[in-house]
Amino acid sequence: DRGAYGFDRRLIGQLELLFDDGTRTQIVTDASWKLLENGPIQMASLFDGENFNAKLLPAKWMEPAFDDSGWKSAVVDKTVSKILNAQGNEPIKVIQEITPVTVVKVKDGTYIFDLGQNIAGWVNLKIPYNPTQNITFRHGEVLDENGQLYVSNLRAAKQIDVYTPGLEKSIDYEPRFTYHGFRYVEISGLTQEPKLTNVTGKVVASAAPLAGAFESSSPDLNKLWTNILWTQRGNMHSVPTDCPQRDERAGWMGDAQVFAQTSIFNLDMSAFFTKWVRDIADCQRADGRYPDYTPQVDKWNRYCNAPGWSDAGVLVPWRMYENYGDTAILARQYTSMKAYIQHILQTNPDLLWKTERGNMYGDWLNGNTIIADDYPKEGGKVDNDIYS
Numbered sequence: 001d002r003g004a005y006g007f008d009r010r011l012i013g014q015l016e017l018l019f020d021d022g023t024r025t026q027i028v029t030d031a032s033w034k035l036l037e038n039g040p041i042q043m044a045s046l047f048d049g050e051n052f053n054a055k056l057l058p059a060k061w062m063e064p065a066f067d068d069s070g071w072k073s074a075v076v077d078k079t080v081s082k083i084l085n086a087q088g089n090e091p092i093k094v095i096q097e098i099t100p101v102t103v104v105k106v107k108d109g110t111y112i113f114d115l116g117q118n119i120a121g122w123v124n125l126k127i128p129y130n131p132t133q134n135i136t137f138r139h140g141e142v143l144d145e146n147g148q149l150y151v152s153n154l155r156a157a158k159q160i161d162v163y164t165p166g167l168e169k170s171i172d173y174e175p176r177f178t179y180h181g182f183r184y185v186e187i188s189g190l191t192q193e194p195k196l197t198n199v200t201g202k203v204v205a206s207a208a209p210l211a212g213a214f215e216s217s218s219p220d221l222n223k224l225w226t227n228i229l230w231t232q233r234g235n236m237h238s239v240p241t242d243c244p245q246r247d248e249r250a251g252w253m254g255d256a257q258v259f260a261q262t263s264i265f266n267l268d269m270s271a272f273f274t275k276w277v278r279d280i281a282d283c284q285r286a287d288g289r290y291p292d293y294t295p296q297v298d299k300w301n302r303y304c305n306a307p308g309w310s311d312a313g314v315l316v317p318w319r320m321y322e323n324y325g326d327t328a329i330l331a332r333q334y335t336s337m338k339a340y341i342q343h344i345l346q347t348n349p350d351l352l353w354k355t356e357r358g359n360m361y362g363d364w365l366n367g368n369t370i371i372a373d374d375y376p377k378e379g380g381k382v383d384n385d386i387y388s
Contacts (some may be wrong), residue, residue, distance in 0.1 A: 005297065010080055034071035036061075044177035045155040045249050047138070052173065054166035057096055075232040089275040090207040094121070094235055098201035103194060104147065110188040112149060118183040120234035120244035121204035122161070124174035125187065127194065130165050135173070137161040140247060149186045157247040167200035181234060181245025182274050196303040206236040208267040229266055232259075236267075239295065242376050251276065253312035254361060260312075260319045270324050273316055277329060280313045280317060281336040287345030305344075305358035313340055358386050 005237040015027040036058070043051040060066055101116035113123070118141055125135065132163040136362045139159040151159070159180045163173045185199070215224040235241040239251035241262075256263075256276070263269050290310035304310060317333045320326045347356040362384040 002191060012084075013068045014057070016119055029074070031074060031076050033074040035074055036071050041177065044175075044241060045158075046178055046249065047159070048178075049139075049161040049180070050083055050163045050175040050178045051164075052175070053095045053164040054168060054173075055164060057166060059213045062117055062178050066317065083280075084150065087275065088278070089238070089271040090209075092204060093207050093264040094202045095205050095233070096203040098203065100201065102197045103196055103199075105193070106148070106186065109190050110186060111190065112143070112184055112186045113194075113196070114146075115185070115201040116165065116182050117201075118181070118230065118234070119201055119203045120181050120237070121176050122184050124200045124202060125163075125171060127171045127190070127192070127198050128199075129170060130168055131171075131189055132165060133189050133191075135163045135165070135171070135187065137163075138186040138188075139180040139245075140184050140186070141182055143184060149184055150311050151200055155244055155247045157245065159245065169304070173318075174202060179244070181243065191220065196217045201234065204237070205233045206238055206272055208272050210266070210268060210374070214263050224386055232263055232266055238273065239279065240272075242293075251279070251295060252293040252309065253280070254306070254309035257308065257312035260316050261323075264319060269328065270320065273320055274329060276318070277313070277317055277333055281317075281333060284336055284339070288339035288341075289356070289358075290340055304357060306361055309351065309361065310340070310358065313337060359362065 008159055011029060013029045035062075038054050038056060040055075041050065041058075042055040043052050058066070061068075072174040085160040098115050098117060098119065100113040101224045102114045104112050106112055107368045123137065125137075130228075136162065138151070140295075141153065142150045142153045144150040144158045160180065161175045161178070163171070165171060185201075187199070188196070215222055224371075234244045235255075237249075240257050240259075243249060248253065260269075260273070276294070280290060283294045283296045285304060287289075289305045292306045292309040292311040296303070313333070314337045317329045317337065320329045343356065344353060345351075348354060
């Protein structure tokens with residue numbers, strides 16, 4: 001299902017250049033811009049990955065003397081009238097680099113690298129030769145019992161990057177418009193045995209600074225905290241997502257609501273949540289209902305007003321006030337929060353939330369969903385009545 005946010009898109013940009021002598025200049029989008037209609041990035045998808053064909057990369061295109069006369073001129077659309085909002089939270093960027101701990105040959109030309117850590121991001125491949133054939137990167141969180149990459153949990157998400165070499169003598173590639181949730185990356189198309197140093201894992205997240213840390217005399221507790229922090233980082237890509245790997249990666253509000261306080265203990269979430277709370281208000285229904293996840297595209301707008309999930313529109317701003325003394329977010333969100341509560345009260349005058357209520361997710365992902373030897377097949381779920 002492509003084009004959830006439309007195909008008829010526009011770009012507006014402004015680059016500020018500050019020179020050593022204190023002078024400044026601007027480069028802005030206008031009619032002088034050029035467009036390469038068939039460039040090297042042939043496909044880019046958050047779920048599926050990127051296809052990069054280096055044969056379509058114009059030589060020396062970033063040098064001042066490059067001849068762009070064959071490129072199509074940009075068209076300036078003066079009919080668009082929209083209110084632009086600055087990004088209020090930290091940018092998404094590479095926050096850490098990881099060298100793999102092992103590499104195993106699966107078959108001729110195919111190797112699985114183990115980063116030793118489940119991350120959200122991608123890998124960079126540097127090899128001192130050109131294999132003159134496609135290099136394919138497949139990403140997964142675990143291996144199966146045969147040591148092969150396990151990808152069934154990805155559902156429809158492919159998490160595959162493909163690099164087609166051009167005439168370059170060596171390869172230095174990493175994707176630009178996707179990210180993956182993975183610990184293992186299977187690389188095929190290599191014609192020489194790789195070294196661990198040929199691959200670098202790039203951890204990518206909204207770069208909120210560390211606010212707190214935990215250390216005790218218990219290695220298990222210490223590992224638990226680092227796992228929590230890794231999970232938090234792996235689900236911070238402009239919005240607090242539910243997972244970084246399968247075909248979802250949405251800003252599910254129940255996940256963020258129940259984890260909000262812990263997340264604030266770990267990282268400075270003030271800018272991140274300020275931005276996301278605005279997203280929540282933007283997605284609010286006209287009658288006051290909040291969605292179950294934010295941002296939300298129209299075709300999924302039936303998911304709203306789930307207890308515990310939609311409540312994030314009220315509880316996350318309150319956590320911001322409790323931890324940061326942020327009264328401004330309460331003031332900005334007050335009308336939205338009031339509309340949400342009033343809708344519930346008006347449709348449930350007996351103060352029992354029975355009507356205009358969304359899905360009862362309840363004890364989501366309870367123990368009954370775990371499939372493992374000797375694990376109980378029943379008795380792990382908290383009843384919805386108790387949950388309420």
